[in-house]
Amino acid sequence: MKNIKLGLIGCGRISTKHFEAIEKIENAEIIACCDIIKQKAEEKANQFNIKEIYENYKEMLDNVKMDAVIIATPSGIHPDIGIDVAKKKINVITEKPMATSLDKADKLIYACDENKVNLFVVKQNRLNPPIRLLKNAIDKGRFGRIYSGSIIVHWTRPQAYYDMADWRGTWEFDGGAFLNQASHYFDLLYWLIGPVESVMAITNTIAHTIEVEDQGVGIIKFRNGALGSVDVSMNTYPKNLEGSITIIGEKGTVKVGGIAVNKIEVWEFKDYNDDDKYVFEADTNPLDVYGFGHLGYLKNVIDVLNGKAKASTDGRSGRKSLEIILAMYRSAKTGKIVNLPL
Numbered sequence: 205m206k207n208i209k210l211g212l213i214g215c216g217r218i219s220t221k222h223f224e225a226i227e228k229i230e231n232a233e234i235i236a237c238c239d240i241i242k243q244k245a246e247e248k249a250n251q252f253n254i255k256e257i258y259e260n261y262k263e264m265l266d267n268v269k270m271d272a273v274i275i276a277t278p279s280g281i282h283p284d285i286g287i288d289v290a291k292k293k294i295n296v297i298t299e300k301p302m303a304t305s306l307d308k309a310d311k312l313i314y315a316c317d318e319n320k321v322n323l324f325v326v327k328q329n330r331l332n333p334p335i336r337l338l339k340n341a342i343d344k345g346r347f348g349r350i351y352s353g354s355i356i357v358h359w360t361r362p363q364a365y366y367d368m369a370d371w372r373g374t375w376e377f378d379g380g381a382f383l384n385q386a387s388h389y390f391d392l393l394y395w396l397i398g399p400v401e402s403v404m405a406i407t408n409t410i411a412h413t414i415e416v417e418d419q420g421v422g423i424i425k426f427r428n429g430a431l432g433s434v435d436v437s438m439n440t441y442p443k444n445l446e447g448s449i450t451i452i453g454e455k456g457t458v459k460v461g462g463i464a465v466n467k468i469e470v471w472e473f474k475d476y477n478d479d480d481k482y483v484f485e486a487d488t489n490p491l492d493v494y495g496f497g498h499l500g501y502l503k504n505v506i507d508v509l510n511g512k513a514k515a516s517t518d519g520r521s522g523r524k525s526l527e528i529i530l531a532m533y534r535s536a537k538t539g540k541i542v543n544l545p546l
């Protein structure tokens with residue numbers, strides 16, 4: 205029986221991943237979808253057999269009985285929509301980043317607390333098989349002390365990508381290469397290594413006509429003493445080259461790379477563990493940088509709603525990478541080291 209009924213707001217590019225994933229989950233279905241451009245909602249409704257379509261999400265919330273709503277609109281409006289969803293006592297699933305400011309992220313978290321609904325932030329890369337193995341290795345203490353963690357996101361985004369919609373490349377609705385494209389990677393650094401003490405960054409906009417940065421480098425000091433580095437560019441010629449994380453510890457070194465943390469490139473530990481047998485089976489080969497993770501992520505959401513699991517990424521966990529990135533933006537603006545919490 206399909207006991208979890210969902211709605212979806214924002215029928216653009218990423219919504220396809222949600223529609224496809226929910227189709228594959230036995231006990232869940234999307235029963236209504238909404239887009240301010242009616243044709244987009246109609247297209248998805250026809251393709252995925254969705255019963256009801258809306259142009260105004262408030263009407264959808266008033267008229268349709270749903271357990272949860274997926275928000276896949278431009279990032280800057282996730283919180284306002286999420287707060288309206290929460291006020292209807294409906295669980296909120298928001299695409300990443302959950303907001304473009306901490307103030308709005310906090311308002312969304314409090315609205316979900318107040319209305320006693322779950323807040324899920326989509327961070328599907330945590331569920332990539334190579335990343336799960338890496339997380340297990342950390343949880344089992346296989347690295348010993350962690351010395352450093354670094355992320356590289358060397359992708360390419362042509363000007364046409366930013367010109368596709370007015371919200372792209374703006375501070376208010378999108379954020380730059382750190383907040384949009386690299387936000388999963390910042391999330392992994394925090395999730396794998398732990399709380400951040402301070403950051404520094406330099407960013408610039410070198411190859412595109414946009415408000416936000418198209419490249420940036422940053423340094424992190426973690427509270428446990430580890431150091432982190434961040435190297436992000438949307439200007440890689442001629443195509444996406446690498447999306448990786450490297451962790452160096454006292455007794456181990458791991459690099460998960462490929463174009464989107466989908467391939468184990470280095471797996472070295474002093475001590476053997478049975479997990480080592482799975483390392484070369486763990487590669488996935490996604491067709492795009494979004495990967496396959498939406499299915500796993502949404503399965504977890506449905507399990508949480510059925511009382512069978514703990515959330516893979518809740519609102520407070522989703523907020524961490526936002527805070528680190530906003531601290532980097534502050535550093536890039538002031539030229540100073542920025543201490544956390546902000």
Ligand SMILES: NC(=O)c1ccc[n+]([C@@H]2O[C@H](COP(=O)([O-])OP(=O)(O)OC[C@H]3O[C@@H](n4cnc5c(N)ncnc54)[C@H](O)[C@@H]3O)[C@@H](O)[C@H]2O)c1
Pocket residue numbers: 213214215216217218219238239240241244259261276277278279281299300301326327328369384494
């Ligand atoms: N998890 C991931 O890896 C991943 C990947 C890509 C995008 N995203 C995120 O998904 C979100 C959407 O990205 P996209 O690439 O699909 O963008 P998009 O521009 O293709 O789609 C956004 C859609 O929202 C609609 N919309 C705007 N305001 C609305 C409103 N008030 N009510 C209803 N619909 C509204 C637009 O008409 C558009 O169809 C962004 O926050 C982005 O960061 C996440």
